[in-house]
Amino acid sequence: MGLLLLLTSTLLSSYFHPGSVVNAQHMFTIRDISLSVEPSTDVTRGTNVTVRCQVTVSSSGQEALSREYTIFKDGSIVYTKTTSSSEDFLYLLPEARVSNSGKYKCKINIEGKQSTSDAKKLSVTGLSKPDLHLNKGVVTEGEELTARCMAPGETGSIFFYFYDNSEEVQEKRVNSNQAVAELRFSSIGNHKIHCAYTVLITPDSFKSEESNSVTVSVKEISITPVLEISPQYKIFEGDRLNIFCSVQTSQHSTENMLLYLSEGTSLLSSGTTKVNHSMVALAKAAGLMFECRMEMGHLVKTATKTLPVTELFSAPTLTMSPAEVFQREPMTLTCKSESFASERLQRKELTYTLYSLGNPLNSGDTGVFSGKALQHEFNYTCTARAKGIEKHSETLTVRPRVFVSAPKISVYDKAILGKPIQILCESDTGSLPINYTLWKGYHTEGTTRVQMPFQKALFTVSISKPEELNKYMCEANNGREEGLLGARLTANVTVPLTHAMLSVLPALQDISEEGHLNLICSVQGTPPVTFKWYRVGDPQPLNATTSDNVYKDYEFPVISKAHSGKYYCEAFNHANNIVRSNEVTVEVRMAVWKKALIGGICLLIVTVLVLVFGLYFRSKRGKRDAAAELSVKPSSPKSDDSLTVNLTHDTEVYNAATDAASFYDDKEGRVTNGMRDSMASLPADISNRSSYSIPATV
Numbered sequence: 001m002g003l004l005l006l007l008t009s010t011l012l013s014s015y016f017h018p019g020s021v022v023n024a025q026h027m028f029t030i031r032d033i034s035l036s037v038e039p040s041t042d043v044t045r046g047t048n049v050t051v052r053c054q055v056t057v058s059s060s061g062q063e064a065l066s067r068e069y070t071i072f073k074d075g076s077i078v079y080t081k082t083t084s085s086s087e088d089f090l091y092l093l094p095e096a097r098v099s100n101s102g103k104y105k106c107k108i109n110i111e112g113k114q115s116t117s118d119a120k121k122l123s124v125t126g127l128s129k130p131d132l133h134l135n136k137g138v139v140t141e142g143e144e145l146t147a148r149c150m151a152p153g154e155t156g157s158i159f160f161y162f163y164d165n166s167e168e169v170q171e172k173r174v175n176s177n178q179a180v181a182e183l184r185f186s187s188i189g190n191h192k193i194h195c196a197y198t199v200l201i202t203p204d205s206f207k208s209e210e211s212n213s214v215t216v217s218v219k220e221i222s223i224t225p226v227l228e229i230s231p232q233y234k235i236f237e238g239d240r241l242n243i244f245c246s247v248q249t250s251q252h253s254t255e256n257m258l259l260y261l262s263e264g265t266s267l268l269s270s271g272t273t274k275v276n277h278s279m280v281a282l283a284k285a286a287g288l289m290f291e292c293r294m295e296m297g298h299l300v301k302t303a304t305k306t307l308p309v310t311e312l313f314s315a316p317t318l319t320m321s322p323a324e325v326f327q328r329e330p331m332t333l334t335c336k337s338e339s340f341a342s343e344r345l346q347r348k349e350l351t352y353t354l355y356s357l358g359n360p361l362n363s364g365d366t367g368v369f370s371g372k373a374l375q376h377e378f379n380y381t382c383t384a385r386a387k388g389i390e391k392h393s394e395t396l397t398v399r400p401r402v403f404v405s406a407p408k409i410s411v412y413d414k415a416i417l418g419k420p421i422q423i424l425c426e427s428d429t430g431s432l433p434i435n436y437t438l439w440k441g442y443h444t445e446g447t448t449r450v451q452m453p454f455q456k457a458l459f460t461v462s463i464s465k466p467e468e469l470n471k472y473m474c475e476a477n478n479g480r481e482e483g484l485l486g487a488r489l490t491a492n493v494t495v496p497l498t499h500a501m502l503s504v505l506p507a508l509q510d511i512s513e514e515g516h517l518n519l520i521c522s523v524q525g526t527p528p529v530t531f532k533w534y535r536v537g538d539p540q541p542l543n544a545t546t547s548d549n550v551y552k553d554y555e556f557p558v559i560s561k562a563h564s565g566k567y568y569c570e571a572f573n574h575a576n577n578i579v580r581s582n583e584v585t586v587e588v589r590m591a592v593w594k595k596a597l598i599g600g601i602c603l604l605i606v607t608v609l610v611l612v613f614g615l616y617f618r619s620k621r622g623k624r625d626a627a628a629e630l631s632v633k634p635s636s637p638k639s640d641d642s643l644t645v646n647l648t649h650d651t652e653v654y655n656a657a658t659d660a661a662s663f664y665d666d667k668e669g670r671v672t673n674g675m676r677d678s679m680a681s682l683p684a685d686i687s688n689r690s691s692y693s694i695p696a697t698v
């Protein structure tokens with residue numbers, strides 16, 4: 001009993017635990033959350049802006065709830081605070097700047113329950129004017145000065161730009177409101193310096209106005225580079241040039257000075273106070289451009305000269321004759337300089353060399369080389385030399401043409417009599433372009449020029465008889481004096497189908513039940529032929545088959561009355577013209593054994609009737625004879641009543657036979673040529689006699 005009380009006490013104490021009581025007292029729900037921007041979402045720079053977060057919470061307890069507020073700007077957290085106050089949460093932006101622009105949201109978290117407000121966009125316009133300060137107002141060439149540009153009161157990511165006489169010279173990106181740049185000047189005189197900045201707020205940017213302008217005076221250093229060239233006039237290729245690079249100074253020290261002498265992008269020489277170089281003059285279209293460059297710390301000064309040089313001889317050109325050559329055919333290559341300086345050079349002084357690795361050519365006159373074209377393409381170059389000057393031609397690629405092979409002739413797609421036929425001419429080998437000519441016997445039908453690899457030489461012709469197709473031939477030519485003629489065209493011609501006819505076996509009058517029936521469809525034209533058999537009134541064919549003959553049959557192995565009806569056939573071949581036959585009416589007759597059975601039954605019925613009536617009359621006559629003998633009366637002629645009875649009996653027998661024949665006709669179900677096909681034979685003694693009499697006896 002004591003153990004039971006202890007267990008009950010433990011359960012009750014755990015159920016009414018103090019933490020559970022608090023949770024039961026702090027039931028709540030977040031009903032609404034909203035965000036507002038005050039005084040407006042569009043403000044100017046310097047406005048005090050308040051971002052207000054209002055939350056409506058319903059709670060069952062009296063104790064204040066712990067609320068965690070989070071403010072987002074453009075998706076990033078900018079402020080977080082935890083409070084137990086139920087008042088609106090305020091996020092202050094004193095003297096707002098452009099960098100404060102963006103989309104703001106508020107989120108609240110109470111004991112794990114969260115809710116987020118809709119976003120509101122704040123736009124702040126107006127930037128402060130930048131302020132520029134320089135550490136010097138007067139500098140010498142190459143001397144460095146410090147420029148500081150400030151954006152008072154601005155925050156965020158800022159790009160600063162520095163300008164020299166309205167030309168941007170430097171750009172700095174910082175996360176503060178000022179930037180420093182080191183500036184140097186290469187030109188003498190006054191320079192007006194100013195700056196500006198741009199605040200970057202993705203995806204937008206806001207640019208400030210220009211700063212104040214500060215003038216810097218740049219003084220020249222009395223040091224000058226000097227460039228001298230000898231000779232200076234009437235310079236030809238091959239002449240020796242002497243170039244001198246030095247500096248001229250009166251007071252300035254030459255310590256830390258470097259000199260560089262260059263021609264174009266080629267550095268010829270370098271030194272400290274004086275540099276010289278000797279070279280052979282080469283002709284260039286724009287002349288030889290020399291530069292003497294002096295570097296001393298950040299100071300750079302240059303002296304330049306452009307020297308025109310007359311060409312001694314032009315670069316050679318390499319040409320081929322004839323312009324197109326076929327494999328293994330003779331060709332001539334000529335290397336020649338078109339112009340030369342006659343006052344310095346004679347043409348005979350020019351020598352030419354041909355470079356053709358693996359295919360040497362014979363050298364004839366100056367610059368003329370001959371040989372045979374290879375079976376594949378080959379590159380050739382040549383060189384002209386005179387007075388130590390060497391010039392190379394551009395590479396000449398010789399691509400020997402391939403003679404066209406004998407053309408093949410074929411029918412493109414199908415040849416159908418009575419329709420346009422396309423004939424294809426093509427050769428296995430041969431360089432384009434190729435001219436194909438179609439011949440019919442000894443007459444040309446036309447010429448087609450094939451210039452592209454996938455182009456086809458097609459000719460459209462018409463024929464009236466299949467054997468005409470064998471008269472066509474192709475001729476191909478791609479540069480020969482005479483073209484190559486191919487073999488004659490051999491191809492099958494499809495003759496469209498005509499004269500479709502449907503016939504039957506056995507003959508129509510011999511078609512009967514339980515026999516067979518063959519529907520034979522025949523056409524005129526070119527096989528293979530696809531045949532289809534139809535019964536009138538049924539859109540679906542009874543059968544379809546393809547045959548290599550111009551006729552085909554469809555057989556009903558066993559037929560019945562249900563097969564009676566009208567039939568026809570259709571046929572088509574590769575010409576795709578469908579022909580339809582005549583319609584044949586099939587009427588299935590009664591089977592022979594059924595006719596024999598019905599006839600036998602009729603004969604049996606007639607025979608039974610005759611026997612019955614014969615016995616009946618014989619019995620009556622016997623009774624009358626017996627009565628006559630008892631009455632002892634003389635015999636007398638047959639009475640009229642007896643004659644009447646006999647005539648009536650004959651008439652009934654005839655009518656019974658006639659009804660039997662009529663029953664057979666009904667079973668057969670038709671009349672042919674207006675007559676009955678068969679009639680039951682009646683006994684001769686019944687069908688031929690008109691009366692029947694029994695002699696009277698006494």
